[in-house]
Amino acid sequence: MRAIDRLLRWLEWPINLLLWGGLFAGFMMMMHVTVDVTGRTVFNRPFAGTTEIVAGWYMVAVAFLPWAFISRTDGHITVDMFMRLASPRFLAKLEIVIKLLTILWVSVFSYQTFIRALQQTRAGEVWEAAGGFILIWPSRWMLPISGGLMVLYLILRVISDIGHHARGRPTAGRVEEV
Amino acid sequence: MSALTVSLTTLVAILVLIGLRVPIGVAIGGVAFIGFWLLRNLDVALSVLRDTPFVFAASWDLTAIPMFLLMGSIANNSGISTSLFRAARAWFGGLPGGLAVATNMACAGFAAACGSSVAAAAAMARLAIPEMLKNGYDKGLASGVVASAGTLAALIPPSILFVLYGIFAEVSIVKLLIAGILPGLLTAAVYTIMILIRCRLDPSLAPLIKFENKEELRHERWASLGEVWPLIALILGIIGGLYGGVVTPTEAGAGGAFLAAVIGFAQRRLTLSLFLASLKDSMVTTATLFFIGVGAVMYTKLLALAGISQMFTDMIGSWAINPLLLVIATSIVYLILGMFLDPLGIILITIPIFVPMFAALNLDLVWLGVLVVKYVEIGLLTPPVGFNVYVVKNVVGDSIPLETIFRGCFWFLGCEVIIMTLLIAFPQISLWLPNTMN
Numbered sequence: 001m002r003a004i005d006r007l008l009r010w011l012e013w014p015i016n017l018l019l020w021g022g023l024f025a026g027f028m029m030m031m032h033v034t035v036d037v038t039g040r041t042v043f044n045r046p047f048a049g050t051t052e053i054v055a056g057w058y059m060v061a062v063a064f065l066p067w068a069f070i071s072r073t074d075g076h077i078t079v080d081m082f083m084r085l086a087s088p089r090f091l092a093k094l095e096i097v098i099k100l101l102t103i104l105w106v107s108v109f110s111y112q113t114f115i116r117a118l119q120q121t122r123a124g125e126v127w128e129a130a131g132g133f134i135l136i137w138p139s140r141w142m143l144p145i146s147g148g149l150m151v152l153y154l155i156l157r158v159i160s161d162i163g164h165h166a167r168g169r170p171t172a173g174r175v176e177e178v
Numbered sequence: 179m180s181a182l183t184v185s186l187t188t189l190v191a192i193l194v195l196i197g198l199r200v201p202i203g204v205a206i207g208g209v210a211f212i213g214f215w216l217l218r219n220l221d222v223a224l225s226v227l228r229d230t231p232f233v234f235a236a237s238w239d240l241t242a243i244p245m246f247l248l249m250g251s252i253a254n255n256s257g258i259s260t261s262l263f264r265a266a267r268a269w270f271g272g273l274p275g276g277l278a279v280a281t282n283m284a285c286a287g288f289a290a291a292c293g294s295s296v297a298a299a300a301a302m303a304r305l306a307i308p309e310m311l312k313n314g315y316d317k318g319l320a321s322g323v324v325a326s327a328g329t330l331a332a333l334i335p336p337s338i339l340f341v342l343y344g345i346f347a348e349v350s351i352v353k354l355l356i357a358g359i360l361p362g363l364l365t366a367a368v369y370t371i372m373i374l375i376r377c378r379l380d381p382s383l384a385p386l387i388k389f390e391n392k393e394e395l396r397h398e399r400w401a402s403l404g405e406v407w408p409l410i411a412l413i414l415g416i417i418g419g420l421y422g423g424v425v426t427p428t429e430a431g432a433g434g435a436f437l438a439a440v441i442g443f444a445q446r447r448l449t450l451s452l453f454l455a456s457l458k459d460s461m462v463t464t465a466t467l468f469f470i471g472v473g474a475v476m477y478t479k480l481l482a483l484a485g486i487s488q489m490f491t492d493m494i495g496s497w498a499i500n501p502l503l504l505v506i507a508t509s510i511v512y513l514i515l516g517m518f519l520d521p522l523g524i525i526l527i528t529i530p531i532f533v534p535m536f537a538a539l540n541l542d543l544v545w546l547g548v549l550v551v552k553y554v555e556i557g558l559l560t561p562p563v564g565f566n567v568y569v570v571k572n573v574v575g576d577s578i579p580l581e582t583i584f585r586g587c588f589w590f591l592g593c594e595v596i597i598m599t600l601l602i603a604f605p606q607i608s609l610w611l612p613n614t615m616n
Contacts, residue, residue: 019462023454026244026461033245033432037425054428055238062244063235066465075466076201098200105204108211109472112228136236143231 001163008156012072014149019069025061029054048131056127056136064142068149071102071157092165096158103154110147117141181489185481185531188213192477192527202523207473213480226479231472238428239345243467245431246336247460249438250292255452256442258409259301262287265402267309268395275377275384277313278323279370281306285327286366287406289334290413291438293341294463295521295558299328299566303573316383317578319376322586325566326593327369329555332521333362335417336431338467339525339551346478346529349543351427352420353612357544359417360607361552364600368593376589408441421615467522474526481530490538501539505602508532509553516557520565524554548608549601556594559587 032050040046070076117140125137188209195205214223266280273279285302292298303324310320332339335355344351377384389395416434419425425433442448515524536546558566567583601607
């Protein structure tokens with residue numbers, strides 16, 4: 001069990017790396033769009049390809065890179081309504097089942113988006129923009145990488161939770177901050 | 179399998195899974211995936227999952243969401259809410275229930291910089307409730323006004339819910355954002371009138387605040403405006419830019435976030451760590467939303483494949499349904515869902531079903547958007563799961579019981595009956611402004 005907990009701690013590094021990637025993309029989105037609007041409205045000189053770069057790169061990064069971080073902080077939106085009356089023991093087991101369902105869903109997601117990323121890489125996917133072509137295929141890889149990291153984290157968490165549950169100890173639980 | 183069977187079965191399955199605490203994104207996506215598998219085959223289900231997430235996320239329209247969230251978060255972290263409350267207190271504090279009126283007005287102002295109701299309620303709860311309690315205000319009124327006025331953030335632009343609705347219902351986001359202005363102001367006005375009447379009839383609810391030094395008060399009023407004018411200019415710039423078609427919602431959000439940061443740094447209220455916290459808060463919220471969004475898009479496609487639009491067209495054609503009855507029936511569904519579900523969940527689950535129904539009746543989808551957002555916001559105040567009430571409870575801790583906050587909200591829910599009646603009876607309230615746009 002110690003090895004699992006050590007692996008979970010080790011995973012903090014790539015999880016935070018992807019999170020910071022998402023934050024950087026958010027910052028770049030703000031700056032790029034602001035500069036483009038200023039250029040267009042004040043100097044009548046818009047930046048070519050802003051729409052494509054913002055949508056095809058920054059938005060994809062913001063939307064998917066923090067997924068593993070969200071799982072690490074148990075930040076998914078859930079409704080805690082009918083289960084309030086359930087016993088803690090039942091809830092602990094239910095929590096494991098829910099994580100398994102999440103793993104299943106995100107695994108299929110990651111594998112399928114991996115296949116598409118591979119196809120688009122081979123095809124050399126680009127988007128046409130005013131000033132030429134914007135390379136898009138590398139952006140496709142953010143989906144399987146984020147999903148894969150999330151699956152890896154959740155698998156280790158489930159093993160850790162089952163281990164702690166069997167020993168009657170509280171689970172690793174929610175981690176609040178980076 | 180008929181479209182009706184698919185819609186009902188999938189809806190029930192999603193609700194059951196959500197009730198079992200399965201993350202909304204997994205519930206809605208998983209059900210949609212299985213739906214494709216059953217309606218067509220596994221290959222089709224896999225191919226939808228292979229293509230949908232990237233195509234959905236790589237969208238210019240959706241980029242408005244992180245930018246609106248970032249603008250609100252920067253405004254919040256740089257203390258704009260504090261300045262707004264200070265200004266509102268100086269201008270409205272002397273009225274019956276003056277601090278509650280001030281809270282309501284400050285929330286309306288903050289709503290114009292922040293697109294999330296929960297964030298607005300959390301920001302204002304920390305400022306306004308201690309001040310009201312210190313002045314002997316009724317606990318129900320003090321907490322109820324914060325929870326209720328927080329909902330203005332979803333109506334007055336920028337609004338995340340309008341962006342989401344616009345994308346899923348394929349309606350102009352700019353028109354939706356502009357359509358929310360008058361209903362938002364109407365809500366703030368009705369709340370204010372209710373507070374004034376209640377506090378005039380029962381002064382024990384909110385002891386009148388006496389400003390001894392009139393000269394000092396006058397000075398404070400103008401001084402407080404000095405702190406908020408950059409925000410007012412920013413808000414007017416954004417709304418004017420959107421209305422005039424000069425900027426898109428994304429550009430308004432990005433420019434707004436940039437200017438809010440510049441104002442925050444210039445006024446020495448925003449530090450680098452607060453800016454990074456704002457960035458993290460908004461981008462993580464965006465990713466959380468997209469985790470649900472991927473499933474929601476698949477669900478929308480599933481219902482389209484099942485032929486839900488045709489089903490409603492046939493149904494409405496053969497039953498000759500009165501549109502008003504349909505609006506009322508929809509309202510009841512939203513009120514029930516609002517008691518249990520999160521706003522994003524409600525919007526993303528119901529839009530694929532209700533929008534084709536309204537479209538079949540040729541009802542205005544911008545008007546429907548305003549009604550949907552209003553209902554979803556009402557759901558933030560209704561027991562047993564009223565998210566804004568829980569946010570306020572989280573801030574006030576043990577000083578105000580949960581029941582008292584819900585009780586305080588009932589007066590505002592009473593106002594909502596009047597507001598919703600007006601919005602349904604007079605669609606022009608929502609549609610007049612967007613219809614004047616070029």
